[in-house]
Amino acid sequence: MFFKRIGILITVSLAMLFSSLQVNAANVSDVQYSISMTDPAHHIADVSITLDADVGTLDLYLPVWRSGKYRILPLANGVRRFSAVDSQQQTLAWMKADKSHWQVDVKHASVITISYQIYANMLSDRVRHIDDSHAFLDASGVFMYSPKHRDLPLSVVLNVPEKWQSRSGMKSLAPHHFVADNYDVLVDSPIESGIHEYHSFSVGDREYGLLFWGRGNHDSQQVITDLKKLDKAAGELWGDYPFNDYLYMVHGTSGARGATEHLNSTIIQFPWYAFHERKDYIRFISTSAHELIHTWNVKAYRPKGLTPYGYQQENYTPLLWIAEGSTSYYDLLLPVRAGVVTEKEFLELFAKELQSYMNRPGKSEMSVAEASFDWWIEGGGDRGHNHSVSIYGEGSLVSWFWDVQLRQSSGGEASWDDLHRALYRGFSVTQGEGYQVADVQKILGDLSGDDISHSWANYVDGTETLDIATLLEHFGLSMEWQHDDAIADAGWKLANKQGRWLVQQVSRGKPAWAAGITADDQILAINGQRLSSASAKSILTQHKPGDSVVVHYFRRDELLRTTMTLQGSKGKLKLVKDKAASPMQQAQYESWTGQPFFEEVASEKPVNSANKE
Numbered sequence: 001m002f003f004k005r006i007g008i009l010i011t012v013s014l015a016m017l018f019s020s021l022q023v024n025a026a027n028v029s030d031v032q033y034s035i036s037m038t039d040p041a042h043h044i045a046d047v048s049i050t051l052d053a054d055v056g057t058l059d060l061y062l063p064v065w066r067s068g069k070y071r072i073l074p075l076a077n078g079v080r081r082f083s084a085v086d087s088q089q090q091t092l093a094w095m096k097a098d099k100s101h102w103q104v105d106v107k108h109a110s111v112i113t114i115s116y117q118i119y120a121n122m123l124s125d126r127v128r129h130i131d132d133s134h135a136f137l138d139a140s141g142v143f144m145y146s147p148k149h150r151d152l153p154l155s156v157v158l159n160v161p162e163k164w165q166s167r168s169g170m171k172s173l174a175p176h177h178f179v180a181d182n183y184d185v186l187v188d189s190p191i192e193s194g195i196h197e198y199h200s201f202s203v204g205d206r207e208y209g210l211l212f213w214g215r216g217n218h219d220s221q222q223v224i225t226d227l228k229k230l231d232k233a234a235g236e237l238w239g240d241y242p243f244n245d246y247l248y249m250v251h252g253t254s255g256a257r258g259a260t261e262h263l264n265s266t267i268i269q270f271p272w273y274a275f276h277e278r279k280d281y282i283r284f285i286s287t288s289a290h291e292l293i294h295t296w297n298v299k300a301y302r303p304k305g306l307t308p309y310g311y312q313q314e315n316y317t318p319l320l321w322i323a324e325g326s327t328s329y330y331d332l333l334l335p336v337r338a339g340v341v342t343e344k345e346f347l348e349l350f351a352k353e354l355q356s357y358m359n360r361p362g363k364s365e366m367s368v369a370e371a372s373f374d375w376w377i378e379g380g381g382d383r384g385h386n387h388s389v390s391i392y393g394e395g396s397l398v399s400w401f402w403d404v405q406l407r408q409s410s411g412g413e414a415s416w417d418d419l420h421r422a423l424y425r426g427f428s429v430t431q432g433e434g435y436q437v438a439d440v441q442k443i444l445g446d447l448s449g450d451d452i453s454h455s456w457a458n459y460v461d462g463t464e465t466l467d468i469a470t471l472l473e474h475f476g477l478s479m480e481w482q483h484d485d486a487i488a489d490a491g492w493k494l495a496n497k498q499g500r501w502l503v504q505q506v507s508r509g510k511p512a513w514a515a516g517i518t519a520d521d522q523i524l525a526i527n528g529q530r531l532s533s534a535s536a537k538s539i540l541t542q543h544k545p546g547d548s549v550v551v552h553y554f555r556r557d558e559l560l561r562t563t564m565t566l567q568g569s570k571g572k573l574k575l576v577k578d579k580a581a582s583p584m585q586q587a588q589y590e591s592w593t594g595q596p597f598f599e600e601v602a603s604e605k606p607v608n609s610a611n612k613e
Contacts, residue, residue: 029152029153029154029155029179030051030052030149030152030153030154031049031050031051031146031149031152031153031154031155031183032049032050032051032154032155032157033047033048033049033143033154033155033156033157033186034047034048034050034156034157034158034159035047035048035118035135035137035142035143035156035157035158035159036158036159037130037135037158037159037160037161038117040130040131040132040135040161041131041132043119043120043121043129043130043131044117044118044119044120044130045117045118045120045130045135046115046116046117046118047115047116047117047118047142047143047144048113048114048115049113049114049115049143049144050111050112050113050114051111051112051114051146051149052109052110052111052112053104053106053109053110053111053112053146054106054109055106055107055108055109056106057103057104057105057106058084058103058104058106058112058146058148059097059101059102059103059146059147059148060101060102060103060104060114060144060145060146061100061101061102061144061145061146061147061311061312062075062076062079062100062140062141062143062144063075063100063140063141063145063187063311063312064076064099064100064311064312064313065140065311065314066125066126066127066138066140066141066187066260067140067187067188067260067261067262067309068126068260068261068262068294068298069125069126069260070314070315070320070375070376071376072314072376073122073125073127073141074099075100075127075140075141076099076100077119078118078119078120078121078122078128078141079116079117079118080116080117080118080119081115081116081117082094082096082102082114082115082116083114083115083116084104084112084113084114084115085112085113085115086106086107086108086110086111086112086113087110087111087112088110092104092105092106092107092112093105100312101312102144114144116144118142120135120136120137120141120142122141123136123251123253123256123269124255124256124257124258124269125141126138126190126256126258126259126260126267126269127140127141127142128141128142133194133195133213134164134192134193134194134195134196134213135158135160135164135191135192135193135194136190136191136192136193136213136249136251136267137190137191137192137193138187138190138260138267139183139186139187139189139190140187140311143156143183143186143187145183145187145311149183150182150183150184151182151183151184152182152183153179153180153181153182154179154180154182154183154186155173155177155178155179155180156170156177156178156179156180156186156191157176157177158176158177158191158193159176160176160193160194163195164176164193164194164195165193165194165195165196165198166178166191166192166193167191167192167193167198167209167211167247167249168189168190168191168192168247168265169188169189169190169245169246169247169262169263169264169265170185170186170189170191176193178191184308184309185263187309187311188262188263188299189262189263189264189265190249190262190265190267192211192213192249192267194213195213196211196212196213197211197212197213197220198210198211198212199211199220199224201224201227201228203228203231203232204231204235205244206231206241206243206244206245206246207244207245207246208227208231208245208246208247208248209245209246209247209248210223210224210227210247210248210250211247211248211249211250212250212252213249213250213251213252214251214252214253214272215252215272216250216252216270216272216273216275217272217273217274217275217276218250218252218275219275223285223288226285226288226338226340227248227288227292229338229339229340230285230288230289230292230334230335230338230340231292232338233334233335233337233338233594234292234293234296234334236337237330237334237337237417237420237421238296238420238421238424239421239424242264242295242296242299242300243263243264243295244264245264246264246265246292246295247264247265247266248265248266248268248288248291249265249266249267249268250268250269250270251267251268251269251270252270252271252272253269253270253271253272254271254272256269257269257270257271259287259290259291260291261290261291261294261295261298261299262299263295263299264295264299266288266291266292266294268284268287268288268291270284270287282335282341282345282349285335285340285341286331286332286335286341286349287331289330289331289334289335289338289340290327290328290330290331292334293327293330293331293334294327296420296424297322297323297326297327297330297420297423298323298324298327299429300424300428300429301423301424301426301427301428301429301433301434301435302323302427302429302434302435303317303319303320303322303323303434303435303436304317304433304434304435304436305317305319305434306323306434307429307432307433307434308429308432314376316373316376317372317373318369318370318372318373318437319369319372319435319436319437319440320371320372320373320375320391320395321368321369321371321372321391321394321395321398321399321460322395322399322440323391324391324392324395325368325391325392325393325394325395325396325397325398325399326395326396326399326416326420328392328393328395328396329395329396329397329399329400329403329416332346332349332350332353332396333346333592333593336593336594336595337593337594337595338594339594343593343595346593346595347477347574347575348574348575350575351479351572351573351574351575352573353393353396353397354397354468354479354573354575355572355573356393357393357394357397357466357468358468358573359507360385360389360393360394361385361386361387361507361508361509362384362385362386362387362388362389363389363394363463363465364463364465365386365387365388365389365463366387366388366389366463367389367460367461367462367463368389368391368394368395368398368459368460369460369461371388371389371390371391371394371395372391372395374388375391381505381519382504382505382506382518382519385505385507386506386507386508387508397466398459398460398466399416400416400471401455401459401466401471402416402419402444402455403415403416403417403592404471404474405444405448405452405455406418406419406444406447406448407474407588407591407592408474409448409449409450410447410448410449412584412587412588412591414447414448415591415592418447419440419443419444419447422443422447423435423439423440423443426439427439441453441456444456472575473578473585474585474588475585475588475589475592476577476578476581476582476585476586476588476589476597477575477576477577477578477589478575478576478578479573479574479575479576480573480574480575480576481570481571481572481573481574482570482571482572482573482574483568483569483570483571486545486568487541487545487568487569487571488540488541488543488544488545488547488566488567488568488569489510489511489540489545489566489567489568489569490510490511490512490540490564490566491506491507491509491510491511491512491513491567492504492505492506492507492510492512492517493505493506494523494531494536496533496536500522501522501523501524501531501536502520502521502522502523503517503518503519503520503521503522503523503553504519505519506518506519510567511564511565511566511567512564514564514565515551515562515563515564515565516562517551517553517562517564518555520555521553521554521555522553522554522555523551523552523553524552524553524554524559525551525552526539526540526549526550526551526552527549527550528550528552540566543566544566545566545567545568545569546565546566547565547566548563548564548565548566549563549564549566550562550563550564551563551564577589577597577598581597585597586598
């Protein structure tokens with residue numbers, strides 16, 4: 001088991017251990033990395049790299065992005081005090097070729113040691129963070145690589161404070177000592193070292209580790225119980241597992257949040273206080289499902305544009321909607337199939353997903369294929385809402401569309417699950433393969449027995465709106481609305497920031513948009529009534545759809561006035577079962593969710609910390 005408890009041997013000093021491991025590492029690895037927590041309270045560490053170099057120029061790079069976050073990041077901005085020496089400790093000349101590229105002039109073939117200081121304070125980017133309690137190290141932001149040495153075996157040794165423990169998805173040879181087959185494994189196997197809560201458990205022949213850094217109101221045993229259920233459901237979907245060991249790293253934070261998938265591990269950042277309430281716990285366990293699913297969908301198989309990773313530039317593909325969107329689709333389905341969330345909770349979550357899609361104007365402006373290619377420059381916010389789509393949200397629902405198409409055309413014999421099983425079997429990353437558009441289209445055609453080109457042109461390359469009602473009907477479901485256009489709506493989202501009500505988002509075509517209101521305007525009053533914490537949510541309910549109201553607001557510190565004509569809002573969407581559903585609809589619903597169609601929805605929720613006194 002890789003995730004064994006890491007401690008300090010009482011009979012050996014930390015300095016002696018560190019030196020010994022460096023010597024031993026040289027015997028088994030072609031490249032040796034070491035990192036010392038020089039000044040953890042101020043986020044500073046010293047890195048060294050030892051490798052063989054031929055005469056000429058030795059090129060060293062720090063990646064400009066990290067896997068799982070399709071954005072160019074300023075990762076090299078933390079590097080200082082770069083130096084290089086040969087085996088005789090003679091200083092070697094070097095120069096910086098670009099922001100993330102260093103060149104060392106090697107006069108004689110020799111063992112070269114590269115040294116530099118790293119500043120690690122990028123917690124929210126899940127790249128590198130060092131303080132007095134821990135070090136989180138994603139190699140893309142910490143360890144440079146030489147292209148000539150990228151495929152060679154390597155080792156990593158950490159010199160850390162005495163009470164710290166170190167864990168990673170990589171194999172551990174000794175305390176604070178890891179090895180990997182090559183740099184690609186290292187860059188996809190982050191290290192968590194520090195003071196943390198740790199649990200180990202097994203499912204079948206698979207070993208799992210679960211660690212929590214930071215405070216938290218989590219119930220560790222309930223989390224483990226639910227993670228075991230997710231393991232089983234994922235295995236049933238794909239048939240087998242691409243890993244023997246898996247590590248969940250959870251950061252309980254006061255601000256940073258998000259998650260990133262890795263080769264056989266994940267890093268999840270979650271508010272430390274947000275495990276107790278049921279809705280928050282569902283968000284956490286769905287995130288855990290999302291990252292576990294990625295171990296297949298992205299880490300075991302992924303689009304050709306991402307295979308192999310190119311660390312110094314954007315990696316383009318029109319298929320990120322499968323890599324990320326299908327994962328989002330399954331992070332809804334896997335928990336209900338596993339029994340981690342109830343059927344009622346699943347239907348509520350899926351209804352929310354559908355309503356978000358219906359309320360997004362950008363779906364008529366951008367296709368999921370275009371969004372996939374341009375995700376590197378997607379800005380989000382008000383512009384993204386109105387003129388773009390998300391590879392996650394819209395990608396999830398396009399995946400659902402294809403799921404329904406496959407089920408219908410095959411008479412229930414095939415589904416989106418089968419497409420992912422085919423990608424898993426046929427396009428292994430370990431074999432250097434990556435699937436392309438034509439590959440996905442062929443699999444869809446083979447599974448459905450139909451010509452899928454028209455649907456692909458409309459819903460993947462095009463911006464045709466999904467027929468939600470018809471798609472739901474396949475599973476014996478229909479839509480009900482809370483208000484049915486009876487409630488007045490402005491089509492904006494407001495946020496209270498230090499007592500000021502600021503417009504976060506205005507939906508294109510809605511009343512606020514037509515009235516000329518835009519993001520960052522400060523709303524002061526509606527019909528002369530000041531907007532306050534007490535009135536912000538209720539002030540529009542005093543009016544009916546079709547009423548005109550006067551809005552006073554600040555823009556550029558100028559007081560402005562406009563008239564806005566309100567529209568009706570349907571309110572919250574609810575999915576309901578058709579009591580007259582056919583046997584085929586019932587069977588497809590049960591195949592889709594893993595839940596019986598007509599069984600009474602349980603009134604009690606699965607037990608977790610949210611349900612305990």
